[in-house]
Amino acid sequence: MPTIQATASLQLDWIIVGGGLSGLATAYVLRKAGHRVRVLEKLQKLDVPAAGLRVPPNLSKIFKDWIAVMKETGGDFLMMHHEDVHKMLYRLAVEAGVTVELGVEVVAVEAGQSDESPEPRVVLASGQVYTADLVVGADGPTSIVRQTAFDIDDTAEPVGVTVLGGIIPADAMLKDPDWSSFVLADEWPIFMGPRRSLCCHPVRAKKEFSVQLFWPNDEAGPDNVGPESWYEVIPTTSIDFTPYAPSIQRLLAMVPFLTRTRFMKRAEELENWSDDSGRIVLIGEAAHPWFPGGSHISSMVVEDAVVFGTLFSHLSDHSQIGSFLSAYQELREARTKVVKQEDITNAQLVMLPYGPDRDARNANMAPLSRTDDWDEGILKRELDVFAEIFCYEAEDAAEEWWVDWGRFSQRAKGQQQQSYQDDHAADAGTHQQMGFMYGAVTSVTGHHSDDEES
Numbered sequence: 001m002p003t004i005q006a007t008a009s010l011q012l013d014w015i016i017v018g019g020g021l022s023g024l025a026t027a028y029v030l031r032k033a034g035h036r037v038r039v040l041e042k043l044q045k046l047d048v049p050a051a052g053l054r055v056p057p058n059l060s061k062i063f064k065d066w067i068a069v070m071k072e073t074g075g076d077f078l079m080m081h082h083e084d085v086h087k088m089l090y091r092l093a094v095e096a097g098v099t100v101e102l103g104v105e106v107v108a109v110e111a112g113q114s115d116e117s118p119e120p121r122v123v124l125a126s127g128q129v130y131t132a133d134l135v136v137g138a139d140g141p142t143s144i145v146r147q148t149a150f151d152i153d154d155t156a157e158p159v160g161v162t163v164l165g166g167i168i169p170a171d172a173m174l175k176d177p178d179w180s181s182f183v184l185a186d187e188w189p190i191f192m193g194p195r196r197s198l199c200c201h202p203v204r205a206k207k208e209f210s211v212q213l214f215w216p217n218d219e220a221g222p223d224n225v226g227p228e229s230w231y232e233v234i235p236t237t238s239i240d241f242t243p244y245a246p247s248i249q250r251l252l253a254m255v256p257f258l259t260r261t262r263f264m265k266r267a268e269e270l271e272n273w274s275d276d277s278g279r280i281v282l283i284g285e286a287a288h289p290w291f292p293g294g295s296h297i298s299s300m301v302v303e304d305a306v307v308f309g310t311l312f313s314h315l316s317d318h319s320q321i322g323s324f325l326s327a328y329q330e331l332r333e334a335r336t337k338v339v340k341q342e343d344i345t346n347a348q349l350v351m352l353p354y355g356p357d358r359d360a361r362n363a364n365m366a367p368l369s370r371t372d373d374w375d376e377g378i379l380k381r382e383l384d385v386f387a388e389i390f391c392y393e394a395e396d397a398a399e400e401w402w403v404d405w406g407r408f409s410q411r412a413k414g415q416q417q418q419s420y421q422d423d424h425a426a427d428a429g430t431h432q433q434m435g436f437m438y439g440a441v442t443s444v445t446g447h448h449s450d451d452e453e454s
């Protein structure tokens with residue numbers, strides 16, 4: 001089913017803060033629904049160092065609808081390079097007519113000051129101020145929109161895990177007898193160690209190999225702790241990998257440089273994803289921070305965008321905005337919570353410390369190396385859960401809400417409106433007969449008309 005089938009009859013001006021995956025995907029779907037969209041992204045360019053990104057079937061099937069070249073992928077579990085996905089969404093958004101400004105840092109977002117000027121203000125580091133009908137904070141886990149417009153301090157606490165990512169050229173791996181077969185295989189090898197794991201996969205048609213290492217800080221050493229960001233790039237030689245097996249050390253030595261980030265947790269879940277003014281809303285990791293290198297975050301943020309864009313493709317009246325924002329949170333909050341917990345459980349499963357849980361996991365995995373079936377156990381459960389996650393259809397979820405609730409309340413409102421207009425017309429007739437003159441009239445759709453006189 002092609003994403004975003006309707007064009008909104010009320011088309012608004014939007015500013016999206018952050019041009020990461022969620023910002024660009026949201027911009028694209030809103031634009032497809034007819035809205036006018038500007039994205040403000042602080043990065044000067046998109047080709048910054050990054051590593052692999054897992055694109056599960058619930059995301060690859062969305063990409064299949066959006067991008068011709070992805071059609072052949074069906075709903076496969078893809079292993080892609082983050083930069084490729086980022087640039088693909090950028091191109092898609094720009095070609096659809098979104099304005100994307102790079103190198104623009106937002107320092108604050110403020111709600112509109114009054115009912116007469118409800119438009120939020122977006123303050124740039126340069127001092128310039130933009131306004132729009134609605135502002136979307138898609139600025140990631142450390143969101144400045146969350147901090148300024150929602151007045152919520154960032155309470156991030158380190159979990160104690162450093163995440164290192166890197167890309168190895170296939171040529172280098174092909175020269176190593178232990179590693180050459182991995183770069184050519186259609187597999188996703190995960191090396192499980194005590195309190196650490198190494199997730200790998202080939203990317204870019206097997207010309208490169210992505211590695212992502214989860215490493216406890218206390219063992220990685222006090223110097224191996226970076227900020228929670230994707231912008232820190234360090235030389236591979238600055239890290240001491242001697243606690244690892246010799247073959248893993250050899251693999252890691254082939255990575256030219258590493259990105260270093262860390263796993264943080266936040267004490268409070270965000271209660272409301274939109275602010276009190278009902279004009280500023282959070283999406284992607286700004287609404288539900290994840291953990292770096294999770295398997296499901298890319299699909300969750302694009303699903304957010306599809307649900308959001310589908311709802312706003314039905315916009316015909318300002319009075320719907322509040323219910324659309326509530327519906328978006330209602331549809332996405334529960335799902336992202338469940339999927340995040342699942343992602344964390346899986347990440348923990350592959351880095352269990354020595355002990356009974358680890359032994360149980362290994363015993364459960366043993367049947368995988370045999371050809372007979374393995375109906376029970378942890379991995380079977382995980383795969384069943386995965387199947388449920390992958391079958392979700394973001395657009396259907398939003399359309400279902402629209403058919404069950406949104407359209408219904410709109411119709412009810414329409415009837416109210418009709419009876420109001422009938423009364424109003426009757427009143428106007430009476431008043432005209434009595435020779436009264438009307439001044440400014442506020443229609444029931446919320447539009448002000450100063451020149452309507454009767």
Ligand SMILES: Cc1cc2nc3c(=O)[nH]c(=O)nc-3n(C[C@H](O)[C@H](O)[C@H](O)COP(=O)(O)OP(=O)(O)OC[C@H]3O[C@@H](n4cnc5c(N)ncnc54)[C@H](O)[C@@H]3O)c2cc1C
Pocket residue numbers: 017018019020021022023040041042043048049050051052053054082104105106107138139140141143144165230231283284285286290292293294297298301
């Ligand atoms: C540069 C980069 C590289 C990444 N590499 C990988 C990777 O290799 N593997 C992986 O699994 N995940 C990677 N991620 C994370 C992954 O993109 C996210 O986990 C996920 O896609 C959620 O996306 P998001 O758009 O919600 O948040 P993010 O991806 O964090 O995007 C937020 C965007 O907002 C921008 N931004 C933040 N603050 C401001 C501001 N004040 N003004 C303007 N713009 C602002 C950021 O520059 C960023 O582009 C990377 C993210 C980034 C930003």
